[in-house]
Amino acid sequence: MRIHLARWIITPDRPPIENGGVATFGGRIVAVGSAAELRRNFHGEVTDHGNAILCPALVNCHCHLELSHLAYRLNPLEQGQKGGFSDWVRKLIRIREQEGCGASREDAVENAMLQMVDNGIAVLGDVGNGDLVPSFVQRTRNHWPLAGIYFKEIIAPINVQQPELPEPRIKRLSSPSAMPFFVAVSAHAPYTVAPNTLKAIDNWNRSAGTPFTIHAAESPDETEFFKSGTGPLRKLVEERGHWPPDWKIPGTSSVQYLESLGCLHEKTVLIHCVQADSEHLDIIAENRATVCLCPGSNRFIGVGKAPSFEMYKRGINIALGTDSLASNRKLSILSEMAQLASDAPALPPEAILKAATAGGARALGHENDFGRLEPGKSALMLLIRGECASAGDALEFTVCQACKDTVNVSLIEG
Ligand SMILES: [Zn+2]
Known part of the structure; x- marks a missing residue:
């Protein structure tokens, strides 16, 4: 004792x-x-x-450790710049395509992970496309210091071959003596994954008992693309050859679109939701979904401030995430709390601390062990x-x- x-x-x-x-x-x-x-x-x-x-101990509900080697490779954007988000994505894709693999990327993952532990983070929701992070966790499995989930992220637009998902069985990457760290699958965004695959990813997570996480309502570019099929994101999507020209534009928001697919429920974690208006927030609250705010990343990319006080008033479960070092200078939930407090002065400090602890633990399904x-x-x-x-x-x-x-x-x- x-x-x-x-x-x-x-x-x-x-x-x-x-x-x-x-x-x-x-x-x-x-x-x-x-x-x-x-x-x-x-x-x-x-x-x-x-x-x-x-x-x-703090919960970082959203990060991309595999982008840690891109620290200081991209610069913060002006606030509210039209097309800023799409340009940032374009630059990120270009830098990633130029980068090879190698030891420096692993070192960057290790340093970023240690930075999180130094800043009081014990639980992590990490998202990635490659095998860098899972293989790193497996190699360090006996002393891996973070609980949480690695989400293997799927990007699969309508006009590419849709991926076959593995058996919906959650696999542990760390050893039983280390912190419990698992693998699940996630969808990148409503505009990069075909609707049937979004549903399949959601079903995978329902069967495995893991959260369904997805970036949503992040930028004004995304809002315009969903509403009218025009704008800077449309241009980017076309450049990538991602959507068929005859795709029927939903004409709604990404939140309404996800709800129409049945993908909005209490195990859904919507990352960002900066652009959510009061109607969307009512839908999120009704469906008891979580919103993971990433105020540092939103500021870096200049997409605006999430309506966090409105979320709090509706009783929406709020979590906090750092996002990656490609859109933030630090992986620190302490810094995210300070940023959120500055963005939303009406938000009580206890609500902010709750987002950084209990809210994140609930979002990642770790509420029996962490958060309180x-x-x-x-x-x-x-x-x-x-x-x-x-x-x-x-x-x-x-x-x-x-x-x-x-x-x-x-x-x-x-
Ligand atoms: Zn992200």
Whole structure:
């Protein structure tokens, strides 16, 4: 039995506990409460972290580790630039086609993964097209440090041969002694995957019990393409030879399109949703889908700010993701929280912290182990050093200040 004490404990479902603690046994949380109560009820090794905050380890719900070698290869775009998103994709495709494989890409994956752990991330939803990340995880399987899922991403427009999906059986990449990391399949976007394949990918995940994740409503270019079949994304799609000229434009939004295919439900994770309007948000809320916000990436590509407060008001489950180093300078959920707080000042800090922990854990189907400090959950916790005089300060410090280099943060194994 171990007892970790700190000036502030943030669970994050209830108000921060001052002079609190977490009792653990065998890598699991046994109790959370006041220091006095825990000292009275439990006997074990006591570690008093003093002026610090203990909260759940962070969840990065959306990343592409395989693009880590592209750090600093693409520059941030101006906000609201028409065609900006399509240009960014075009550049990304070109750079990726020029790049070979090789040891530097593996080193970049390793460094990015270590950067996440250093920033308090313990659970990851990673997306990729190649085998780089799964083979890296398998090679380091005995000491792989992140729980989560690798989504093998499918890009299969209508006019190409549709892929055969493997048996819907979820496979573990890491060893049983390391963090549980699995493989599933995902769809890239509603405009790069044929409707029948979108349904097949959704069915695969339903059978395997894994989430159906897809980039959706990210850019104004995508909105225009779905609504009228015109604009910069249409041009890009044509350049790639991706859609047949006689394709019937849905005339709706990508959110409505996914709903019409039956792909919007409580295991759906819509990545971005920057362009979702109130009607789309009502549809997302009705279908109990999750939205994974990537505020740092959205800012980098200049596609706008997601209506996060409107999502929060509707009770939509919100998760947070970094996206990749091709559209972000850092893989840090602490930085994403600070960015979200700046984008949406009306959003309460506890809602932002919940998105970074419990919301992401639910989105990735890891809510039984991660996301909250409560009995039965993993004893892997985030320790943030800092002096906070009130519960409000502790929440504000966690959400807005902990990302700074001057603040000491670390994962501790309770
Ligand atoms: Zn992405």
